Amino acid sequence: MLTTSASKTALANVRVFDGQRLSEPRTVVIDGRVIGTDPTGAREIDASGAVLLPGLIDAHVHLHGPQTLEQLASWGVTTGLDMATWPAELVASLRKATGFADFRTAGLPAIGPGGGHAHIPGMPEHAIIRTAKDARNHVAARVEEGADYIKGMAEAPGDGGPDQESLRALVEAARAHGKRTVIHAATTGAFTAAVASGADFITHIPVDGITATDVAKMKEAGQIAVPTLTMMEAVLAGRAPITGPLKSVADLHAAGVEILAGTDANSQPGAPANIEHGQSIHHELELLVQAGLSPAQALRAATILPAHAFGLTDRGGIEPGLRADLVLIDANPLVDITATRKIRAIWCAGQPVAPPQPAE
Numbered sequence: 001m002l003t004t005s006a007s008k009t010a011l012a013n014v015r016v017f018d019g020q021r022l023s024e025p026r027t028v029v030i031d032g033r034v035i036g037t038d039p040t041g042a043r044e045i046d047a048s049g050a051v052l053l054p055g056l057i058d059a060h061v062h063l064h065g066p067q068t069l070e071q072l073a074s075w076g077v078t079t080g081l082d083m084a085t086w087p088a089e090l091v092a093s094l095r096k097a098t099g100f101a102d103f104r105t106a107g108l109p110a111i112g113p114g115g116g117h118a119h120i121p122g123m124p125e126h127a128i129i130r131t132a133k134d135a136r137n138h139v140a141a142r143v144e145e146g147a148d149y150i151k152g153m154a155e156a157p158g159d160g161g162p163d164q165e166s167l168r169a170l171v172e173a174a175r176a177h178g179k180r181t182v183i184h185a186a187t188t189g190a191f192t193a194a195v196a197s198g199a200d201f202i203t204h205i206p207v208d209g210i211t212a213t214d215v216a217k218m219k220e221a222g223q224i225a226v227p228t229l230t231m232m233e234a235v236l237a238g239r240a241p242i243t244g245p246l247k248s249v250a251d252l253h254a255a256g257v258e259i260l261a262g263t264d265a266n267s268q269p270g271a272p273a274n275i276e277h278g279q280s281i282h283h284e285l286e287l288l289v290q291a292g293l294s295p296a297q298a299l300r301a302a303t304i305l306p307a308h309a310f311g312l313t314d315r316g317g318i319e320p321g322l323r324a325d326l327v328l329i330d331a332n333p334l335v336d337i338t339a340t341r342k343i344r345a346i347w348c349a350g351q352p353v354a355p356p357q358p359a360e
Contacts, residue, residue, distance in 0.1 A: 008029065008032070008036065010029050011326075013026075013047050015332075016028060017299060017318070017333075018318070019304050027039055028052060030042075030326070031350075033323060033324060034323060045345075047344075050328050050329065051330075052326055052328055053076070053329060053333070053340070054315065054318055054325060054327070055077070055079060055325025055326055055346075056261075056281050057078070057080075057261075057303060058080050058280075059081045059262035059309075061080040061083065061262070062266035063080065063090075064266075069103065072265075073348050075279050075355075076340070076346050076355070077101055077278050078101055079315060079325065081103070081306065082103050082105035084106060084107075087124075091146070099348065099353070100348065100353070102323075102348070104148035104310060106148070106150060106151035107151075108142065108145075109127060109153055110153065111153045112129070112155055113128050114160020115155045115160035120270045120271075129152075130166070135170040135173060138150075142179075147179070149179050149182060149310070150179050151182045151183075152182070154190040154194040155187070155189075161190065167194070167197040167199075168198060171183075171200075180200040180311075181199040181201070182201040182202075188206045190206070191206050192211065198221065200223065200224060202223060202225055203225075203228060203262060205228070205248045205249060207235060207245060210252075219256055219257050225252050225257050226262040227259065227262070227288075227291075228263060228284075229242065229245055229246070229291070230283050231273060234272070234273035234275060246287070246291045249291035249292070260302075261284045262284070265278070278356075284302075285298045295336075296334055324350040325349060327343060327345075328343070329341075330342040
């Protein structure tokens with residue numbers, strides 16, 4: 001007589017998103033923390049044709065405590081790419097959290113002496129870089145703290161951000177340490193500076209647009225965009241529609257620039273807007289589709305593409321040996337991207353997570 005394993009679950013009759021399309025109904029085995037192959041002894045769940053997605057990856061979040069990781073996971077975001085959390089002791093404590101979303105982090109960002117970020121409550125003085133030497137020291141300190149990549153804040157010339165030499169030094173020092181770089185750029189001038197820095201990723205889409213020259217340079221350099229349309233929409237709320245940022249994303253997409261789904265989710269005092277963790281990734285997918293990505297492309301922007309771009313080789317898809325980060329939904333997101341909100345079940349590294357409760 002066979003017995004069932006508490007750590008093994010077989011999801012029968014699921015249609016699996018493979019990065020392009022949905023499979024015919026089949027069985028996916030959750031074996032401990034990873035996706036397995038042998039359903040023998042597994043507890044079986046009949047999904048009745050529901051859709052199974054890889055766990056979603058939000059490529060721009062801000063962490064504030066374990067509750068942030070819990071909230072991300074409850075909406076199917078099984079990995080958050082944090083773009084500024086400090087001090088290092090807080091990051092270390094969050095790395096010990098279990099049963100919630102996983103994360104990677106930039107730790108403390110590099111900022112200029114006069115930009116808006118210098119006035120964020122709690123921002124330490126040593127975040128400021130004024131010279132190329134400061135930039136190199138900043139990278140060395142973040143690497144010592146265990147940062148997974150380096151974040152810098154670009155501003156338009158004259159707006160108080162790091163100068164171009166310092167930004168380039170930041171990128172070069174990060175590469176010397178084997179780290180990727182993400183540069184924040186919220187205005188057209190800042191975006192041009194971020195592109196010129198040679199950074200791997202540029203996050204945000206300026207509300208005042210980006211130039212065709214910068215789009216072409218990003219494509220040529222292989223730089224990746226994280227538009228955070230949800231944040232840009234919130235910044236424009238009550239003032240203007242999001243037409244401009246949507247067009248910029250359409251231009252990047254048409255040029256072949258890789259685009260990742262990131263929301264800028266945060267509850268930071270002094271931020272331009274507070275964006276809900278977890279729930280916002282579903283709106284970001286909807287906005288990417290509005291900008292011209294197909295639903296499949298939008299889903300790739302929140303799964304396999306960020307996994308590959310940030311070197312997370314153990315996730316982003318549904319294949320044997322990968323982390324069992326999974327989201328089971330009740331409708332077809334390739335027909336209607338809003339279907340990602342219809343969550344039936346979630347697993348983070350094989351651990352079930354309670355999905356959001358329907359609004360009454």
